[in-house]
Amino acid sequence: MSETSPWWHAATAYQIYPRSFCDSDGDGIGDIPGIISKLGHLADLGIGFVWLSPVYRSPMADNGYDISDYRDIAPEFGTLADMDRLIAEAKQRGIGIVMDLVVNHSSDEHAWFQEARKSRDNPYRDYYVWRDPAPDGGAPNDLQSNFGGPAWSYDEHSGQYYLHLFDRKQPDLNWQNPELRHAIYEMMNWWLDRGVAGFRMDVIDLIGKDPDAGITADGPDLHPFLREMHDATLKGRDVVTVGEAWSATIEGALLYSGRTTNELSMVFQFAHIVQGWDEVHGKWKPKPFDLVAFKRVMTKWQVALADDGWNSLFWSNHDLPRAVSKYGDTGRFRIASAKMLATVLHMMKGTPYIYQGEEIGMTNVSFTDISQFRDIETLNFHRIQTAAGVTPGDFLAGANSNGRDNARTPMQWDAGDQAGFTTGEPWIEVNPNHATINVAADRANPDGIFAHYRELADLRRELAVMREGDFTPYLEDHPKVIAYARRHAGARISVLANFTGETVPVEVPEGLAITGRSLSANYADRGALTGTVELRPYEAVAILGA
Numbered sequence: 001m002s003e004t005s006p007w008w009h010a011a012t013a014y015q016i017y018p019r020s021f022c023d024s025d026g027d028g029i030g031d032i033p034g035i036i037s038k039l040g041h042l043a044d045l046g047i048g049f050v051w052l053s054p055v056y057r058s059p060m061a062d063n064g065y066d067i068s069d070y071r072d073i074a075p076e077f078g079t080l081a082d083m084d085r086l087i088a089e090a091k092q093r094g095i096g097i098v099m100d101l102v103v104n105h106s107s108d109e110h111a112w113f114q115e116a117r118k119s120r121d122n123p124y125r126d127y128y129v130w131r132d133p134a135p136d137g138g139a140p141n142d143l144q145s146n147f148g149g150p151a152w153s154y155d156e157h158s159g160q161y162y163l164h165l166f167d168r169k170q171p172d173l174n175w176q177n178p179e180l181r182h183a184i185y186e187m188m189n190w191w192l193d194r195g196v197a198g199f200r201m202d203v204i205d206l207i208g209k210d211p212d213a214g215i216t217a218d219g220p221d222l223h224p225f226l227r228e229m230h231d232a233t234l235k236g237r238d239v240v241t242v243g244e245a246w247s248a249t250i251e252g253a254l255l256y257s258g259r260t261t262n263e264l265s266m267v268f269q270f271a272h273i274v275q276g277w278d279e280v281h282g283k284w285k286p287k288p289f290d291l292v293a294f295k296r297v298m299t300k301w302q303v304a305l306a307d308d309g310w311n312s313l314f315w316s317n318h319d320l321p322r323a324v325s326k327y328g329d330t331g332r333f334r335i336a337s338a339k340m341l342a343t344v345l346h347m348m349k350g351t352p353y354i355y356q357g358e359e360i361g362m363t364n365v366s367f368t369d370i371s372q373f374r375d376i377e378t379l380n381f382h383r384i385q386t387a388a389g390v391t392p393g394d395f396l397a398g399a400n401s402n403g404r405d406n407a408r409t410p411m412q413w414d415a416g417d418q419a420g421f422t423t424g425e426p427w428i429e430v431n432p433n434h435a436t437i438n439v440a441a442d443r444a445n446p447d448g449i450f451a452h453y454r455e456l457a458d459l460r461r462e463l464a465v466m467r468e469g470d471f472t473p474y475l476e477d478h479p480k481v482i483a484y485a486r487r488h489a490g491a492r493i494s495v496l497a498n499f500t501g502e503t504v505p506v507e508v509p510e511g512l513a514i515t516g517r518s519l520s521a522n523y524a525d526r527g528a529l530t531g532t533v534e535l536r537p538y539e540a541v542a543i544l545g546a
Contacts, residue, residue, distance in 0.1 A: 008240040008265060009310075009467050011048025012346070012457040013098075013353040017318045018055050018077055019063055020410045021356055023422035030410070030421070032078035032086050039093055041439065045359060045450065046457030049096035049240060051200045053318055055083065056102075059109050061169040062376055063408075065100075065202060066107040070187045087195045096197025098240060103184050104206045105170040112183075113171050117155055117162075126177045129163035129211060130155075143211060148380040151211075163211055165203075167376055175207045175225055185232040198239035201264070205245040205252075217247035223255050226263040235262070242312055242351075243267045246274075250304040257309040266310040266351060272297045273320065277402075281390075284381060284398035289327060291499050295473065295482055302349060302471040302484075311350030315341055316358060321406045323355075325364035333501050333538045334361050334437075339452045339522035340497050340540035344482055346456040347495045347520070347542050349471055356411055359453045360442040364406040365431045370396065374428045375404040412438040452522065459519055463544070465491040474512045480504050481535065483512055490546060493519065494529055497540035504535045516545025 022034030032055060042050065054064035057072040064074065073083050087097050106113060115124035131140035131152070139152040140161055145168075152161040153168040163172045174180055188199065208222030209215060226243075234241060241264040243256055248269035256267045275293050278285035305311050315323035324330060328337025338361035346352045367373060370382050370392070378399050385395055400406070405428060412434040413420030419434035431437075442448040460466050469486035480500045486493040494514040498504045508529045518525035520542040526533075529543055 005467065006240070006265070007238070008048065008351055010461045011240075011351060012046055012453075012460055013049050013051055013351055014042055014045065014047040015051045015053065015317055015353055015355045017053045017356060017408060019053075019427060020408050020421070022411060022413070023424065023426075026422060026424040027076065028422050028424040028426045029076045031076065032073070032082040036082075036086050036089055039090055039095065042090075042095055043093040044454065045354070046454050046461070047095055047354075048457075049098050049197050050090065051098045051242070051353065052100060054100045054102055059107055059169070061107070061167055063374075065102050066105070066109075066167065066170045067102055068107040068109040069111070071190060084194065091195065096240070097195075098198045098200055098242075099191055099196045100202060101188065101199040101204075102202040103173060104203045105164065105166060105172045108169045108171055117157060120158055120160070126174055127180045127183075129172050129174045129209075130158075130160045131163070131211070132160055141211070141214065143214065143216070147377050148384045165206060165209075165216060167380075172209070173207075175209075175221070181225065181228065182232075185229060188229075188233040192233065192237060192239065196239075198241050198265070201241065201243040203246070204243040204264075205247045217245075218252060223261070223263065226256070227261070230262045230264075240351075241265045246270050250300065253301075253305060254309045257305075259308055266312045268312050268314065268317075269301065271301070281385075281398070283402040284385065284390075284395065286398065286402050291482065292477055292479055295476055298348070299471070299473045299476065299484075302473075306349070306470055311348070312353060313345050313348055313350040314353040314355070315345060316355040316407060317353070318355070318407050319404050320355075321402050322362055322364045323358055324361050325406070326401075327499070329501055329538060330363045334363070335449055336522050336536075337501075337538040338449045340499070340538045342449070342453055342456055343520045343522070343540040343542055344495065344497045346453075346460065347466065347486065347493060348484075349467070349469065349486070352456075352460070354453060355407060357407075359450050360412065360437060360439055361449045362409075362412060362437060363431065363433060364400060365409050365429070366400050367396065367405070367429075372429060373399065373403065373405050375408070378403045378405060414438050414440040452520070456520060463491070463493075463519075464488055465493055465544070469493065472511065474509050475506070478506075481506055483509075485512055485514075491544065492546060493542055493544050495540070495542045496529055496533065496535065498535035498538055501537045503537065506533050506535055507531075508533055514543050514545040516543050518542075519544050 018030050021030040023030050024033040055077040056067045057069035057074050058064045112124045112127045116128050143151040145151045205217045208219030210219050243264045245267045248267050256264045277283045324338045409431045410421035410426050415435045419430045442450050465488040469488035472485045474483040483496045494512050513530045515528040
């Protein structure tokens with residue numbers, strides 16, 4: 001790795017959703033000791049840092065994304081001592097722990113909000129966003145919550161509405177208040193001093209909101225706030241930061257992660273995700289996967305951040321469907337398609353993120369009744385959309401395709417009861433296919449999906465061209481294959497992959513054609529891409545040459 005490159009350029013990241021990862025005490029909820037028990041799995045996979053979804057104290061209205069105490073751990077997950085042990089034992093294995101920072105909103109059970117609602121002149125009142133009722137007594141304006149319904153709730157005691165862009169139990173913090181910002185920075189420094197390797201920042205594009213103007217994302221003060229945060233907490237520390245920004249544009253990404261802007265290491269942008277959503281019904285009515293549109297988005301971001309800024313690379317997370325179900329095949333070609341997706345993503349420029357279970361090809365679950373779902377967003381939209389005339393069957397089809405609970409079914413460690421996740425009753429049902437899709441079975445296969453991901457992590461640490469090379473797309477209008485080349489310091493990687501379950505003949509274009517070392521293959525190794533190539537179902541090829 002270049003001496004001037006940050007350590008996370010060579011790292012492969014892994015997201016853990018603690019509630020669903022590993023339960024150590026049989027209560028059906030994953031916990032920190034359970035994570036510690038699986039650090040060997042992550043070290044074997046070659047992980048450089050873990051993005052840990054929230055483990056702070058919380059009433060769990062949104063599974064931990066509603067924090068009631070930023071400096072304590074939820075009892076169901078463990079203790080602060082457990083957290084310190086996780087940080088230390090992960091570090092011994094060369095793995096950093098990146099905390100999920102949720103500071104657009106808190107829980108309504110946080111001490112700040114409990115104080116704020118006592119009176120209009122309480123010192124904590126201005127930690128949140130309050131407005132008088134409209135002249136008719138209703139909400140101040142028509143802002144809507146991301147979880148459905150109005151974004152304002154009335155507080156009878158003080159006679160004002162408070163803003164919540166998510167659930168009513170998640171009141172928005174008022175970043176216009178410098179005292180609030182200072183309190184957040186103090187908390188961040190407290191965690192950094194405990195040894196965390198950085199932060200993933202939840203919906204960070206919302207902190208600069210101007211609700212009176214109807215502006216929620218990318219408000220005028222967003223980037224000044226982030227620069228202030230950087231100077232107060234991150235400056236001089238060798239840590240990684242990634243901001244979740246559903247509204248991110250190319251121009252905005254360069255502000256977030258440009259070399260001279262001093263904000264974040266990178267952002268999660270979702271253009272490649274939302275291009276597959278319905279224009280009216282959103283993710284609840286997904287469109288068929290359009291590979292050409294997908295390639296257009298990915299190329300745009302690869303090219304735009306070629307010389308400045310940094311990409312985060314991901315197929316899935318705790319809010320998105322399982323990658324192999326969304327983009328690959330869950331039947332005969334599950335293993336081949338899972339490997340193909342890994343190769344295509346990890347050979348791009350940026351930091352790749354593996355979501356728990358992705359490394360063994362876990363799939364979506366098919367629930368048959370709304371009572372099986374646990375996600376607050378899914379339950380809210382089920383009520384809203386069925387009331388608006390959407391049939392329960394149609395809604396369930398959308399939820400099974402794109403709902404957040406797909407990623408939240410328990411990690412499948414083995415074929416035993418409850419997939420080895422817990423000895424008790426899990427908080428959400430285990431996917432029945434754990435009998436065949438599980439860590440033990442995949443790792444017993446030397447040609448399994450886990451082994452493929454491990455090889456990709458090893459290659460990222462080894463090859464400068466994989467980390468730093470430029471990106472040139474090929475066959476951009478081909479509806480079945482993706483093709484690109486990476487070049488750096490006289491080295492070149494050519495990547496060619498088939499996104500279908502059929503054999504596809506491809507005329508290899510000049511510039512992509514190559515002979516050399518096979519880096520990644522999900523069938524027999526190919527030493528060359530020349531002339532006409534017959535790509536087998538979901539085949540992916542990456543070759544290193546000059």
